Amino acid sequence: MKVFEIPGHQVIWGDVTEALETGIEDNSINLIFADPPYNIGKIFNGKKEQWNCDEVYLDWCYQWLELCFRKLTTTGTLYLMSATQYMPYLDIYLQNRLTILSRIVWHYDSSGMQAKKYFGSLYEPILFAVKNPHNYTFNGDEIRVEAKTGAVRKLIDYRKSKPALYCTTKVPGNVWYIPRVRYKMPEYRKHPTQKPEALLERIIKASSNPGDVVLDLFAGTFTTAAVSQRLERKSISIEREYEYVEIGLNRLGINLNEPGLNLD
Numbered sequence: 682m683k684v685f686e687i688p689g690h691q692v693i694w695g696d697v698t699e700a701l702e703t704g705i706e707d708n709s710i711n712l713i714f715a716d717p718p719y720n721i722g723k724i725f726n727g728k729k730e731q732w733n734c735d736e737v738y739l740d741w742c743y744q745w746l747e748l749c750f751r752k753l754t755t756t757g758t759l760y761l762m763s764a765t766q767y768m769p770y771l772d773i774y775l776q777n778r779l780t781i782l783s784r785i786v787w788h789y790d791s792s793g794m795q796a797k798k799y800f801g802s803l804y805e806p807i808l809f810a811v812k813n814p815h816n817y818t819f820n821g822d823e824i825r826v827e828a829k830t831g832a833v834r835k836l837i838d839y840r841k842s843k844p845a846l847y848c849t850t851k852v853p854g855n856v857w858y859i860p861r862v863r864y865k866m867p868e869y870r871k872h873p874t875q876k877p878e879a880l881l882e883r884i885i886k887a888s889s890n891p892g893d894v895v896l897d898l899f900a901g902t903f904t905t906a907a908v909s910q911r912l913e914r915k916s917i918s919i920e921r922e923y924e925y926v927e928i929g930l931n932r933l934g935i936n937l938n939e940p941g942l943n944l945d
């Protein structure tokens with residue numbers, strides 16, 4: 682395991698369980714984003730993700746999730762992604778430990794191969810869970826979106842003492858349409874499952890404040906760290922593959938070819 686220190690941001694090159702056990706203080710993290718391998722045969726830096734069976738994959742998830750509960754502050758929040766087929770198990774597991782406030786559907790469209798004999802998947806599930814449902818960060822006003830009424834004319838609310846226009850914005854519901862990252866988009870990096878900055882921006886703005894610490898357990902292209910830096914949050918990112926760590930350091934503004942660079 683190796684740790685790179687950049688002001689306000691820490692990059693841990695290593696295994697998630699080891700990093701959580703030895704590299705991160707208990708009760709120190711405001712927001713955790715967990716986007717693990719989904720056990721669907723993706724290839725990360727030449728290595729095919731593969732667990733022998735569902736039970737082994739789920740046990741591995743439970744192991745690092747258990748550590749996450751310790752790392753979160755008493756007002757902390759966890760967002761968890763996984764494949765649709767594993768979500769029911771992870772949902773039930775989380776229900777006994779945290780309070781799940783939303784089951785989010787990240788919906789996107791696909792211009793690529795389409796299923797012809799079944800309904801192809803165009804979404805990924807995200808669980809939004811908090812340690813204390815009576816005391817947690819949620820900045821709804823920071824993430825408001827247009828409230829589409831379907832009406833052609835502007836609607837007037839007659840329930841008020843003085844009729845006024847209906848509010849035209851709202852806190853997003855639990856279905857989020859956000860396009861996937863495509864080759865040649867400015868944010869694109871070479872990685873099979875890069876998440877869009879817009880997705881992390883909504884999560885980080887809603888569930889943390891400037892100066893808070895955001896932990897990404899499976900950093901990949903370090904979308905979380907890059908967005909955290911832009912939004913003036915601190916970040917800790919864990920990633921096992923050095924090629925992706927290089928992408929992350931670069932995204933955090935580090936020029937790895939700079940002579941005399943010392944990140945230890």
Ligand SMILES: C[S@@+](CC[C@H](N)C(=O)[O-])C[C@H]1O[C@@H](n2cnc3c(N)ncnc32)[C@H](O)[C@@H]1O
Binds near residue numbers: 902
């Ligand atoms: C689904 S991707 C995360 C993508 C990331 N959210 C992004 O926006 O780019 C999962 C990542 O976890 C990494 N990974 C797999 N097993 C790991 C482990 N045991 N410890 C740390 N990282 C791991 C993979 O190399 C991969 O980059």
